[in-house]
Amino acid sequence: KQEVTQIPAALSVPEGENLVLNCSFTDSAIYNLQWFRQDPGKGLTSLLLIQSSQREQTSGRLNASLDKSSGRSTLYIAASQPGDSATYLCAVNRNNDMRFGAGTRLTVKP
Amino acid sequence: SAVISQKPSRDICQRGTSLTIQCQVDSQVTMMFWYRQQPGQSLTLIATANQGSEATYESGFVIDKFPISRPNLTFSTLTVSNMSPEDSSIYLCSATPSGGPETQYFGPGTRLLVL
Numbered sequence: 001k002q003e004v005t006q007i008p009a010a011l012s013v014p015e016g017e018n019l020v021l022n023c024s025f026t027d028s029a030i031y032n033l034q035w036f037r038q039d040p041g042k043g044l045t046s047l048l049l050i051q052s053s054q055r056e057q058t059s060g061r062l063n064a065s066l067d068k069s070s071g072r073s074t075l076y077i078a079a080s081q082p083g084d085s086a087t088y089l090c091a092v093n094r095n096n097d098m099r100f101g102a103g104t105r106l107t108v109k110p
Numbered sequence: 111s112a113v114i115s116q117k118p119s120r121d122i123c124q125r126g127t128s129l130t131i132q133c134q135v136d137s138q139v140t141m142m143f144w145y146r147q148q149p150g151q152s153l154t155l156i157a158t159a160n161q162g163s164e165a166t167y168e169s170g171f172v173i174d175k176f177p178i179s180r181p182n183l184t185f186s187t188l189t190v191s192n193m194s195p196e197d198s199s200i201y202l203c204s205a206t207p208s209g210g211p212e213t214q215y216f217g218p219g220t221r222l223l224v225l
Binding site: 042089097 | 116141143151152153154155158200202204206212213214215216217218219221
């Protein structure tokens, strides 16, 4: 059974700092990995999708990497802003069987 | 892409009653899913809503408790039956436009509180 772990569970940084969120998974036979953002009491917003054949994806200040063989992904956020404060979830997908990590709760202080 | 809406956005219900949550997608999609997110926890898949046939439930979830309908390619409902306080959660609908493993799009969720 696929297990997805996210470290750290919570992170607080001052505005402007670069930061890395980590995601690990136990079964490397995945089709893709997706990073989501969730604001309190809200649904999920898709940030980046990395196919199993890809190594990384970039969108604006966000960069996600994937090392499938070692079962790891990172989400890099450059020049963090208070508006980035949210919970970030990673999910691994195998044939539409999507498994989520518990998330990293990020707070960016002005 | 797909834009997904859910109704209601939130509700407060009494123990023993049932609530039906609606999920509407702005385009035809192949796959639709229902998730539960209990307070402080991540998402857990309840079931895959299959168009024209019975939903496929994950371990720990049963049809009598969470009946699901999917009458067409853009709409699905999830009913939470005979509710108890333990059912207090956010319920999220998601969809993938085509049948392959690709980006899943999520609705805004329905926040349910059972007293």
